[in-house]
Amino acid sequence: MMSPRQLLQRYRTRKLEQTSRLLDGELCRDGDFWLFVLGVNNSGTTLITKLLEAHPGIRSLPAEGQLLTDAFPRPDKLGVERLWTARMDLFRWTEEDDIAPAVQAKRDWLMYYPDRPGILLEKSPPNAIRSRWLQQHFQPSRFLVITRHPYAVCEGIRRRKQYAVEQAARHWLDANSCLLDDMASLECVLMIRYEDLVTKPAGCLGQIEAFLGLEGGHLLQSTTTVEAHSVEGSTSGLTDLNASSLERLSRQDIDVINDICGPLMKRMGYEPH
Numbered sequence: 001m002m003s004p005r006q007l008l009q010r011y012r013t014r015k016l017e018q019t020s021r022l023l024d025g026e027l028c029r030d031g032d033f034w035l036f037v038l039g040v041n042n043s044g045t046t047l048i049t050k051l052l053e054a055h056p057g058i059r060s061l062p063a064e065g066q067l068l069t070d071a072f073p074r075p076d077k078l079g080v081e082r083l084w085t086a087r088m089d090l091f092r093w094t095e096e097d098d099i100a101p102a103v104q105a106k107r108d109w110l111m112y113y114p115d116r117p118g119i120l121l122e123k124s125p126p127n128a129i130r131s132r133w134l135q136q137h138f139q140p141s142r143f144l145v146i147t148r149h150p151y152a153v154c155e156g157i158r159r160r161k162q163y164a165v166e167q168a169a170r171h172w173l174d175a176n177s178c179l180l181d182d183m184a185s186l187e188c189v190l191m192i193r194y195e196d197l198v199t200k201p202a203g204c205l206g207q208i209e210a211f212l213g214l215e216g217g218h219l220l221q222s223t224t225t226v227e228a229h230s231v232e233g234s235t236s237g238l239t240d241l242n243a244s245s246l247e248r249l250s251r252q253d254i255d256v257i258n259d260i261c262g263p264l265m266k267r268m269g270y271e272p273h
Helices: 004-027 045-053 084-091 098-109 125-129 131-137 150-161 165-183 195-200 202-210 218-224 243-248 251-267
Strands: 033-037 119-122 141-149 189-193 227-230 233-234
Touching: 004 098, 004 251, 033 131, 033 227, 045 119, 045 141, 045 202, 045 218, 084 125, 084 165, 098 131, 098 202, 125 233, 131 141, 131 165, 141 165, 141 195, 141 202, 150 243, 150 251, 165 251, 189 195, 189 202, 189 218, 195 202, 202 218, 227 243
Parallel strands: 033 119, 033 141, 141 189
Antiparallel strands: 227 233
């Protein structure tokens, strides 16, 4: 027999689930669905998000979803910006975690998404380690995963936030390990590589359009105007920035990354330098 406290918790959960379904129905219209872009920061998540935002069949937020709600812990407010795996206790969520933040986020985002049909696009880097929670509480949903060579990711994290290369490498390892393991539980997921996106965009973007059920060719048209950010500034069009990142790493930096990330690098098809 359940205690009064357990009964109250079950009632609360059921009410939240009903509210969550109502919000999903209000946001997702006639075949629309949630699309979450997943990937470690500096992996190309911003780049692919910009390409997707240009498609008329997609609705997007004016900023990362985590910045437009108080539902989620904020890496920048917790001192772990671009290094959120350092606080797995706060950012790692699965199906067992509370539904309440999902309800709050949907309520907050409702005022930002355009009031028209279209896929609901959202990108917040810590989502990489809470995809199972997202699938449970945002329905229906699909997931687009983008990965990138750890050399470029680690160099970018160090350059932007002055973390040690060792910290950046462990972040790449922990985030991608969690992401790849969770993908086995995702019902509708596509994984691409940054390297394929910038060197073979036609095939990569065609695959994404097929996955999302979008009209073919529109994403490729946007590649000529999208901006990619590097240490030198912004450049128009898709540009492979991995080589310039590698040039800013010392032999010692590369050895550290190889030591920490080596086995997962091989599993993901990335060769050590």
